[in-house]
Amino acid sequence: MRAVTFSRHGDESVLELTEQPMPVPAEGQLLIQVRAAGVNPVDWKFREGAVGTDRRFPLGMGWDVAGTVVATATPDGPAVGDEVYGMLPLPYAGAYQEFAVLSVSAVATKPVDLSFAQAAAVPLAALTAWQSLDAARVTAGQRVLVHGGAGGVGHFAVQLAKARGARVAATASPRNLGFLRRIGVDKPLDRTEDHPYAIEPVDVVIDTVGGRTQQESWRLLRPGGVLITLPEPIDETYRVPGITGRRVIVAPDGEALRRIGELIDSGAVRVEVQDVLPLEKAAEAQLISRTGSVRGKLVLSL
Ligand SMILES: NC(=O)c1ccc[n+]([C@@H]2O[C@H](COP(=O)([O-])OP(=O)(O)OC[C@H]3O[C@@H](n4cnc5c(N)ncnc54)[C@H](OP(=O)(O)O)[C@@H]3O)[C@@H](O)[C@H]2O)c1
Structure with missing residues (x-):
């Protein structure tokens, strides 16, 4: 072959x-x-x-x-x-x-x-998003911020968080802000602005970007909130007491894919x-x- x-x-x-x-x-x-x-x-x-x-x-x-x-x-x-x-x-x-x-x-x-x-x-991108939302125990009514909302993982994280009833903010470059709106983001944020985070403290951050974005994420969370980072481990230098921060590593899961498939077929996730x-x-x-x-x-x- x-x-x-x-x-x-x-x-x-x-x-x-x-x-x-x-x-x-x-x-x-x-x-x-x-x-x-x-x-x-x-x-x-x-x-x-x-x-x-x-x-x-x-x-x-x-x-x-x-x-x-x-x-x-x-x-x-x-x-x-x-x-x-x-x-x-x-x-x-x-x-x-x-x-x-x-x-x-x-x-x-x-x-x-x-x-x-x-x-x-x-599979890999949607399962990463799914398992990140599970790890953060995202529930209806919570506020979720997705860094990199237009990317592979990000666009699934946005839509799967919406399907769980969360209110979602997400960052992207200006050319992708309309796309973020079309996939259901309540608060699209222009990542190229000097102060992009004009939002109330959130319950959960899903960080698909890493580096400085991970460092900045701590101050965007309410006490008791959860930071999930994907590209790299948590940088302990910046950890804030009272906020949970952890990296998720995706794993295959046919049952989760079946449920994600149902959301796709229902039109909830594109x-x-x-x-x-x-x-x-x-x-x-x-x-x-x-x-x-x-x-x-x-x-x-x-
Ligand atoms: N731990 C794990 O198991 C796991 C699983 C999957 C992925 N990952 C990692 O997670 C990262 C993202 O994966 P992916 O598949 O989503 O990548 P991707 O599809 O290549 O992400 C591209 C997107 O990132 C956005 N972006 C780039 N820099 C940004 C910034 N500074 N702020 C906001 N958005 C930014 C871009 O949007 P704009 O052009 O609009 O900025 C673009 O749409 C990668 O490092 C990947 O290796 C880890």
Whole structure:
């Protein structure tokens, strides 16, 4: 099968389209013909060597899969021919390829209204948002601030928080403020302003940006509030007593994907795909992702 692999860490030029043996599903796994693979910042971080793994080169790429089940090694779950989407476990990439094996517990039926490309945009980013809202125990009526509300994780965090009944503020650059309104943000904030945070203290901050944004987040929270950060661990220098701060690391979860799929099919959550590129353009897709300015998601089609 054709697969995007790399045999040393480096910039996008280390990515190669290679011929690899067909993966074989172990007990509890499905063999999926990949129709589309999502692109996430962790892909190029992994390629650059910033994410450790115990596997040897050549390494595969990507964690998000949408496709058709072609073989199963489990009596449970989807059958051959079913259309599914799911996420591989970190740090074991293998989605930018014609066939992938996923644990049956990591997949769900593809939302009916989504194309394969749209479905591949969902798993890692939406699960990150879902698990962040769970970790912060977001409930109806709470005030939630999402830093980076137009990005892959951010646009799901905004919509999933709204679906839980929260009031949502989110930051973006000026060109994305209209998009934030369209996905339901109550208070879009222009991140390029000198003082972007014209808001009352919030109950929860979801930080998809990190660095100085994480440092600034403490003062935006009410006492007892929760800061969830995603790009990096909490910088203890800035921690404020009385506020919970923690990093969430996403994990595959087929049941959560099933529930997210219901919200997508109901129209409560929409999936923004900035662009779909062919598998052969994986390097270009990662270069674009690395700019940090993608609205929604980038996807590779097969
Ligand atoms: N811990 C985990 O398990 C986990 C899981 C998923 C992602 N992550 C990490 O979380 C980060 C975000 O992931 P992602 O997939 O959402 O990335 P992404 O889709 O590449 O995010 C791009 C978005 O970030 C926005 N942005 C960039 N700088 C910003 C700033 N200073 N303030 C506000 N918005 C800003 C951009 O919006 P504008 O152009 O409008 O500014 C753009 O829409 C990455 O570092 C990723 O590695 C961690």
